[in-house]
Amino acid sequence: MPGSIRRLLCCLGLRDDCHQVLSHSLCLAQALGAELHVLHAVKSLSDDVMNTLKANIRQRQTLEGLMEQRLDQARGRLDDFLDEFWTSPMSEIPSRELIQARAVVEGYPAAEIIRYATRHDCDMIVMAANKRGFAASWAGKVTKGVVKRSSVPVVVVPPV
Numbered sequence: 133m134p135g136s137i138r139r140l141l142c143c144l145g146l147r148d149d150c151h152q153v154l155s156h157s158l159c160l161a162q163a164l165g166a167e168l169h170v171l172h173a174v175k176s177l178s179d180d181v182m183n184t185l186k187a188n189i190r191q192r193q194t195l196e197g198l199m200e201q202r203l204d205q206a207r208g209r210l211d212d213f214l215d216e217f218w219t220s221p222m223s224e225i226p227s228r229e230l231i232q233a234r235a236v237v238e239g240y241p242a243a244e245i246i247r248y249a250t251r252h253d254c255d256m257i258v259m260a261a262n263k264r265g266f267a268a269s270w271a272g273k274v275t276k277g278v279v280k281r282s283s284v285p286v287v288v289v290p291p292v
């Protein structure tokens with residue numbers, strides 16, 4: 133029998149359906165008495181883009197600075213999303229104190245989500261289906277990749 137759920141990982145792609153994902157994650161964390169980690173995974177730039185940047189920006193420090201600035205902007209978008217969430221009607225949900233950590237990682241999103249969940253000993257992952265409409269499959273590419281690779285339960289929140 134699996135142990136209790138002590139740590140939840142809420143994965144946000146910062147799209148329209150993220151309010152629902154965060155809302156469900158907060159409710160689950162409160163009901164289970166678990167801590168909540170919020171993660172946004174940024175897809176790596178393609179090899180073509182990186183080669184172009186390296187060819188045109190010769191100074192390594194400048195290139196590294198631009199890459200760090202890209203992650204800083206993603207952190208800012210995540211912070212803005214969280215601030216906006218707490219001022220929305222959905223904020224009747226539990227308090228911000230349930231969120232123990234927030235992070236932005238870069239790489240292939242499904243792999244990075246699994247890596248984060250493993251490193252931080254998360255017992256469950258909550259993420260969006262990212263698909264709408266009758267003809268759409270039940271989940272998007274990243275969600276399917278996480279479900280396929282995960283050794284812990286994955287809760288897929290359908291679109292509203």
